Amino acid sequence: MTALRKLLVVDDDPVVGASFKRVLSGKGYLVVAAENGQVALDKLKAEKFDAVFTDLRMPGMDGLQVAEKIRAAQPWTPVVIVTGYGSPASEARARACGVSEFLNKPLSPEMIEDSAEKAVRTVMEGVTAPREQAAPAATLAAPVTFAAPAAEAPAKFSALRMLRNMALFLAAPFIGLLYAVLLPFVGLGMLAWVAVKGKKAEAPAQEAAQAAPAAAPVAEAAVAAPEAMAPVATETPNRGVAGAAKVAVGIVAAPFLGLAWIVVAPFVGLAALAWIGMKTVFERAS
Incomplete structure (x- = not known):
């Protein structure tokens, strides 16, 4: 019992x-x-x-x-x-x-x-x-003391994250203005570089075409290919005209492309920054 x-x-x-x-x-x-x-x-x-x-x-x-x-x-x-x-x-x-x-x-x-x-x-x-059990109780209390800084770390991290998001929102207009100021010059520089590069690439070909008839014997050229020399003489001016036209088109189009950069790029930059900021806010809320 x-x-x-x-x-x-x-x-x-x-x-x-x-x-x-x-x-x-x-x-x-x-x-x-x-x-x-x-x-x-x-x-x-x-x-x-x-x-x-x-x-x-x-x-x-x-x-x-x-x-x-x-x-x-x-x-x-x-x-x-x-x-x-x-x-x-x-x-x-x-x-x-x-x-x-x-x-x-x-x-x-x-x-x-x-x-x-x-x-x-x-x-x-x-x-x-x-x-x-006084000693074990003190031992159990110790982790609470050490855990306090760990609990403060997420709060500090959240505050830094919030400050970063606010800085992004405040900096967005200035970054957009920087886009508006710099990108047209970048576009113009790229167009000028492409035009100069194309012109330099055509110069050796024109010089080679002009030197070929002078280097070959006249009699051999007349016998071997009298008709073949005619296209060379006619193509060289055409290539020069095409290159000059391409450069002219690039120069003429550069201001309009720069204007397009000025109008479109700031909005693209602002939209990208706003999207990044909103994505960060939604991640923080979830």
Whole structure:
């Protein structure tokens, strides 16, 4: 037969002890009530309890004093604070005293049963008292201190990202103006370079064509290919005219191409920058 688990309920209101007895009786628990802290400490000296549930506000000795004295005398006994006046400060103080759990009234039957089960399981699993766990608690607190800078890193990164996006939006008009100013000159320079390159490429061919008839003997040229020399004489002027026409067309068309660069390029640049900025904003939002 399984031995009953003994619980000590300390509260100046007898209704609380009666509630624990009503919920836990028949479920493997023996509930003993104490009306104040001194009576509870006397019972703990005389009997062995698996867990203690104590009210926070009681006449004479309050629940925190009871918890401190129990932790000093029997550090293996779990202590649970039960109160209807809970606050973050009182809960933090209770945790500092080494209590196992902090319950706020009103208590439901499920809360009573779950808390009793947790307290008894703590004893059965051989978990040491919170005072003896002070060093591990400090160890667990250390990563929180070191984790804080890591948590700040994404925030800093987000701020830098936002500043970068704002800078892109503000710089877009100036970059577009730079496009408008520089790109026409780039276009004109490219056209001039193409024209000069074409002219230089045609010059050796014209010189070779003009030197060929002079280098060949007149008699041999007349006998070998009298008709073949005629196309050479006629093609050279044609090539020169075509090259000159191409250069002239390039020079004439250059201002219009430059104007097209001035009109179109800033809008293309602004659209590209706006697209990059919006894409970054959507990635940030997602």
